Structure formats: structure tokens, C-alpha cells
Amino acid sequence: MVEKYRIGLTQLKASPSPLGGRVRVGVKSHASNIVPNCLIPNRKHLVRFWAAVALALAVLALAACGSAAQPTDEAPVATVEPATAPAATPGSGYGSTGAAAPETQDNIAPKFTLPSAAGDFVSLDSFAGDRNVVLVFYRGFW
Amino acid sequence: MNAEILAVSMEDLSNADYAVRALGFPFPILYDLDADVVEDYGVFNLHNNNLPTPSTFIIDTEGNIRWEYIGRSAKTDRAPISEIVAQLRMLN
Numbered sequence: 001m002v003e004k005y006r007i008g009l010t011q012l013k014a015s016p017s018p019l020g021g022r023v024r025v026g027v028k029s030h031a032s033n034i035v036p037n038c039l040i041p042n043r044k045h046l047v048r049f050w051a052a053v054a055l056a057l058a059v060l061a062l063a064a065c066g067s068a069a070q071p072t073d074e075a076p077v078a079t080v081e082p083a084t085a086p087a088a089t090p091g092s093g094y095g096s097t098g099a100a101a102p103e104t105q106d107n108i109a110p111k112f113t114l115p116s117a118a119g120d121f122v123s124l125d126s127f128a129g130d131r132n133v134v135l136v137f138y139r140g141f142w
Numbered sequence: 143m144n145a146e147i148l149a150v151s152m153e154d155l156s157n158a159d160y161a162v163r164a165l166g167f168p169f170p171i172l173y174d175l176d177a178d179v180v181e182d183y184g185v186f187n188l189h190n191n192n193l194p195t196p197s198t199f200i201i202d203t204e205g206n207i208r209w210e211y212i213g214r215s216a217k218t219d220r221a222p223i224s225e226i227v228a229q230l231r232m233l234n
Contacts, residue, residue, distance in 0.1 A: 107207040109199065110182035114150065114172035117162040122148065122170045124201065132145040132208075132233050133201040134226060137185050137194040139151070139217065 109135070144203075145230050150174050152194055189216035196220055200229050208233060 113123035127133050147169035154175065162171045180186040180194045188195040196213035198221035209229045211221035 109201040109205050109207045112179040114174055117171040122172055127146055128205055129203050132203055134145055134147045135199040135201060136149045137180055137197045138149060139193050139196055
């Protein structure tokens, strides 16, 4: 039984057409009366296989709907910047990307003062009320 | 465009200073040797290499993070420049 199951698996992987695979399994076994036995577990396996595929597709579709729904949900909130949400989605970076809750108070940038290559110190506070800051972390020496 | 670029690495001064002077970046290069700021922004060691994860944050004049991009790979994935510019335009 286990062996037949394995045959079914390799057959599925090897041949794009399950029907073609079945014929090969039958030929390899060299016993025409076993073929029906082979076919029954294969059918079951195929049903399971396609059920799994269908399930996976359903999950994918749900996920896609979820992620597609998010920007549209956010868009009305950010009324000032309707282009924010669609513009953000192509990035979809490691953790997250995009307009992080534009007008809320939850996204206060952590303050810092760091030494610079010029020999002075630069603090985030020094740009407050004056300039936007593009803060880029990079990998460094490699 | 009203924006200041700040580049932060955990690079040792002796390593980076030469490159910084040679290339003459028109923006400050900052050093966070202890990864304090890198950790504050949640981008330290996301790829298990004990290095900052390449990432970009846009902070508005009120000190709010308005946009962020966290690199999906340790080396190559960066925020698209066009996207950064577009985001800045929306702030101004």
C-alpha cells in the first residue's frame, strides 16, 4: 500500500498529466491484473491532491482579498492622500511598508542623536518643525 | 523638496570615514555602533546577520513616521527611490 502511494506521488511529480502517469505505473508493474488496484489508490490520491490544491487556492484567494481590502479600507481614512495606499503596496517590504497610519500619534519616530562622519552629532530633533527626514539604515561594510 | 537624508550604519568610523570622504555624500552619514537606534526602529538583525536590515523611514516635520520600507533581503532589497520621492511629495 505504501509503495503504491509512493508510486502515485512520483507519478504526480514526474508527469504533468496524471493519466499519462497511470499508464506508466501499470506498465512498470508488468502485471495487468494489478492495474485496477493501482488505479484505486491513485484516484483517491488524486482526489486528495486536487482537494489540497483547491484548499491552497482558496487560502491564497482569501489572503489576496485581505491584502487587497486593506488599502481600500485605509484610503478613505487618509483623505488628504488618496494616492498613499496604492503607491505603498508595490513595496511590500520585509516587515511592512507603506503609509503607516498617516495621521495617528502611534508612529512617533524614536529620537536619537548620533555621531556623524563629519565629526559632529546629528539629532532627529534638529529637523523638527523644519524638514522631513529620510532615515536610511544600511548594512555597512561587506 | 523639503527633506534631509540621514544614513545610518553600524559601521566603524575607521572603515567608513575613508569612503565617506572619497565619495562626498551630500548628507550626513551617522554611526550607530551599538545598534541602539537600529533597535529602536526595529530593524536590527532581521536576517540573522547581526547587522542593520536595509530599511528606509520617512519622518515628517512633527516627528511621525509616515512611511517605511524594510528590506526583504539582507543585501539587495531597498526602497525604490521613485517611491521615496513620491512619498515626500505627498508630505510637502
